[in-house]
Amino acid sequence: MPGSDLAIEDLESNLGLTFKDQGLLKQALVHRSYLNEHGGSPLDSYERMEFLGDAVLELIVSTELYHKLPGITEGELTKGRSFVVCRPSLARAARRLSMGKHLSLGKGELESGGQDKESILEEAFESVVAAIYLDQGYEAARGFALRALGPEIEDIGRRRGRIENPKSRLQEMVQGMGLSTPHYRLVSTEGPDHQPVFTVEVLVDERVLGLGKGSKKTDAERAAAEVALDQCEVADFPQSMAAGEPIAPAQSGGHLADTAEAFLENPDSDSTNSATSTREKPCSHSSSETGKTTRPGPNKASSEAGNGGSAASSMFSGPLTWMKRFGKSSKKS
Template identity: 55%
Template sequence: MGSSRDDIASINPLTSVKALESVLGFSFKDPSLLRLALVHRSYCNENGLDPSESYERLEFLGDAVLELAVSTELYRRFPDADEGELTKTRSSLVRRETLAQIARGIDLGNYLLVGKGVHAGNGREQDSVLAAALEALLAAVYLDQGNEFTRQFITSLIDAELTQIEGAGGPPENPKSKLQEMVQGRGLNPPRYLLVSSEGPDHGPVFTVEVMVDGQVVGAGTGGKKSEAESAAARVAIAVLSGNG
């Protein structure tokens, strides 16, 4: 049997919505949009709610809202950057790791409704969950407050990252790309990433990856996805090869 937003309202206390609104700095005209943005599919699965009552549809919209807002701000802020530079910078701002970091900055994971399994596996703090929830939140803001308000809100969320990019003269470099350039600059073969282990439940796996250079393990890392573990391993390897590890 399907559900409605009234069902979501009954399981997500208004006090939680008010607390998050306080963190965000504004109130929703339609609080049910904010409540919907906080419901993970796992909660629906465990409580007999229709999957459409999770934040996934909002996440779909939020992805587009975020990309447009970031693209607009970059176009305005970097008038001399070409298309390739703008695209690279945008990618660094909308990637999962950056969005998860922003979500942690507003403690978004603490407000999410998740299933018992996801909660037990600390899934609400995984990059993939936080990034998706942030996109859902942005869609809710867009539907409730409109385009211009949302653009300004998103700009405020990424202001620190934009300032860092301006100061560094460009977006932060991908650690795997940086490691590959470092290794090839020394005349060595490209790094090899080896999956060492995959532990935990399906909804909250933890991957461990080692990276090898010239037949030697020079770094290891963990993450909720293989790509995250590889990036973590690459960061360690960069420090080791730079003499800082």
Template identity: 40%
Template sequence: MPNKPFQRGDRIGHPFSNPDLLAQALRHRSAGVPHNERLEFLGDSIVNMLVAQALYERWPKADEGALTRGRAELVREGALAVLARELELGERLTLGAGEMKTGGHRRDSILADAFEAVVAAIYLDAGFEACRAVVLPWFAASMDALPATGRTEKDPKTRLQEWLQGRQKALPQYELVSESGDDHAKTFRVRCNVTEPAVSTEGEGASRRLAEQQAASAAFELLVDSK
């Protein structure tokens, strides 16, 4: 499944001087070398830097914890996969036969990696400032959806962990109960076990992370309500 090269009018918004960089960024390792893993490694750091600086400037009064949570929300795998879909990267991926058969072009992990690889390709092609000018607008809507003050809510797993630590209790354990569905549309069920006080809850989601968050939220509510 060879990728279609981006042209000036395409969604990415960057005309590559070296189109081979883009071709490599969109080539999954299942399709052979050169693939995009090294570019993904570099792109991961660039995306984190761009988002961190943008939040630092956007939230001048936010503390480190709020900035960290905001960045984590923007650069998590699912969020980057959404951006990759908006850029229509999936249909341009070069995949091996096995990944093509199992719908790899729709899988969050592959799309997120490709997104980061494309960011690195832009950086190598045109430099940091050009990369920032192209990439930051992709995050505009998701940044606008965050609280304007930077007072982001802690995620359920963090709230549960801090509640237990504050009472010198053992940390919760998460156990994968089941996963079902096709590779591109899996459903995960996870159990959260708290030993003291004894609580066991389950959560379900499109990723293991989301299922864990749901289970942690349910456990936290039970523990707080019991006091």
């Protein structure tokens, strides 16, 4: 089995755990491409563990949100879970724990940036959860998952009204103020062809409210919308917009993008990647890449949020209240 004992001990230190059977942790890091080149059965890869880890994670996060957020509906809990147990969130957590450098990958996958590929990091994270569960039981797996995903879970409690598509949320807010529909503009494309980074800005009445980055244009747009929503929450924002005052565009990387490297010292930090909420399993599991079924994610409007906006407004009543008041007063004048 690949992975030296020294490297495994280094990862155990990052995870905050010592395995009884290190073989489980080693297998949780073996990608199928490694076995294709070095020999071995597909059953020796992490794929079966990924299947189990996904189920364990769903139970852990569902239970935590159920107790942490007693005042929200079943539909909102589902969206919250999908926000946490999704590709970008799990990949961010894997990066914070430096899982990528411990992966066993085939040469081709390694050369194409597999150690930092979102889909692989997400799968590895789920597999490690399964390895902990098999080695030490549910409570140990729960403790690890809540530590590793602490920033994402805390963010749900802090931004409950943002669980649905932030682009839709931003449009609802600015139109409630009597402003024009937000539109998105590509600023730049950087990085190699196989791993591009898009920078997008969101504009309202031709004023830039936020900049976002992502590995896909849609991810960058969502990140920019998140930043713009932060701008909208500033107390004097409506007056500034009404007066035509310049608005300083903020960069993506606010609530979920502080210092990734400092995670082990400060569990409230996060990666410098934008707060994207879709994975190729679009904040759920994608059949195109893994053959798994799809579950509802935050990029898909729920019936609760679409029913007169009651679900969203009930969880985000503060900013919406003054925006609606401003919108009404501006229309009268």
